[in-house]
Amino acid sequence: MLPSDPALINFVEIAKITEFTFPIDLYKEWYEHNKKKEPKVPFTEEEERTIKKVHQKYSVSWEKICQIIDWRPFEEIYYEYQNRLNPKIICGRWHLR
Numbered sequence: 837m838l839p840s841d842p843a844l845i846n847f848v849e850i851a852k853i854t855e856f857t858f859p860i861d862l863y864k865e866w867y868e869h870n871k872k873k874e875p876k877v878p879f880t881e882e883e884e885r886t887i888k889k890v891h892q893k894y895s896v897s898w899e900k901i902c903q904i905i906d907w908r909p910f911e912e913i914y915y916e917y918q919n920r921l922n923p924k925i926i927c928g929r930w931h932l933r
Contacts, residue, residue: 879916883908887917 847859856862886905894900902910
């Protein structure tokens with residue numbers, strides 16, 4: 837299994853010993869596999885309120901926010917806020933809320 841940090845991966849050497857002809861093809865495959873996905877367990881209303889409250893207090897310091905809300909991974913908290921809870925999001929005809 838490859839690490840989640842691309843700086844730790846030598847795509848050129850790995851491509852030589854795999855079926856990938858070019859390192860960029862291997863990178864694309866790795867990137868698609870590691871893309872941030874929606875959380876599998878939906879956030880509760882209490883968690884949403886907590887995220888909003890903590891974000892108001894610490895603004896964009898995601899490190900502090902994730903220390904306080906330590907039961908969810910950073911990616912899930914960030915995705916939830918940026919794609920659902922952020923008050924700057926425009927919810928209209930084409931946006932489900």
